[in-house]
Amino acid sequence: MRIRPEQPGDEQGIRRVNIAAFDTDAEARLVDRLRMDASPLLSLVAIEHREIVGHLMCSPMRCDNQPRLQIFGLAPMAVTPAHQRQGIGSLLVDEAIEHAQNIGFDAMVVLGYPEYYPRFGFVPASRFGIHSTYDVPDEVFMALELRPGSLGVASGIVRYHNAFEALGDAH
Template sequence: MDGVIMIRQETEEDFRQVQEVVRLAFQGVEESDRTEHLLVERLRRSDAYIPQLSLVAETDGKIAGHVLLSEVKVVSGSDVHTVLSVAPLSVLPAYQRKGIGGMLLREAHKRALELGYGAVLLLGHEDYYPRFGYGRASMFGIRFPFDAPDACCMAMELKAGGLDGIHGMVHYPDAFGME
């Protein structure tokens, strides 16, 4: 990796290359069902999609990484709160462990805050995401609708108090194919 890394909003012209980046990024991940690239396509067609929060990392004349933050709901009784979910964060295998994922995540957080969002949730590796401020979602009273280790179900406030009063079950949009 010789070139400068540029983080920018994804464009429609990037869709095919992003699909391949996402597919390759998860190819060797044991916990993956290898359909994350299809999730990105479904999310782009959903109401949960926020174009400004679909970012690519470009270097050496190609896309090396991608992150997508989309809207999810946290529901407790009649209380419904909109937060964001990181799904997925992808870096081509040849570019992994070079800081690109962190750059994408930090820029996505910054842009999400500028758009007025207060918090982000994710299901991810318990040793990776805490360095960016994520902690156990259960500490906020937030539960995920699937069986996963508590340490991998995470939440982060983008601003102080971003999760105040928010607790309950995460409801993913239909694009996630969970119902």
């Protein structure tokens, strides 16, 4: 098992992983759109026996009240069903956090399973006074400071890249 940044030629393998992990191809299309439109972008793949079995993408978000804050939105993330619950997702998240820190990002947010992300240090984003445009339970929208105190003055609404509008549900 190896985690590495996406390379040219990985596109189809990444599509396959996202389509296998989600019920629709919406996430696969989101990944294709972010690849074209979002910058900087973090796209990591998990490789086993030369095959892409996991994928994670992070794209920059904007905080209404703090436009200079560099926040990565972790989404989407997928591991092929046959490879789930073997720690691959965790390796991808660990690597994403390290990479985001290295390139100087302030924070990472995720909209996801509240049982999963706290193990990486994510806490409900509302603790920092930040909220998403999605109408979701408080514990589902989580944030992680990549530098201690980076979200201390954040408060506001953080917005995903426009490409997420195609997924719906945001207000």
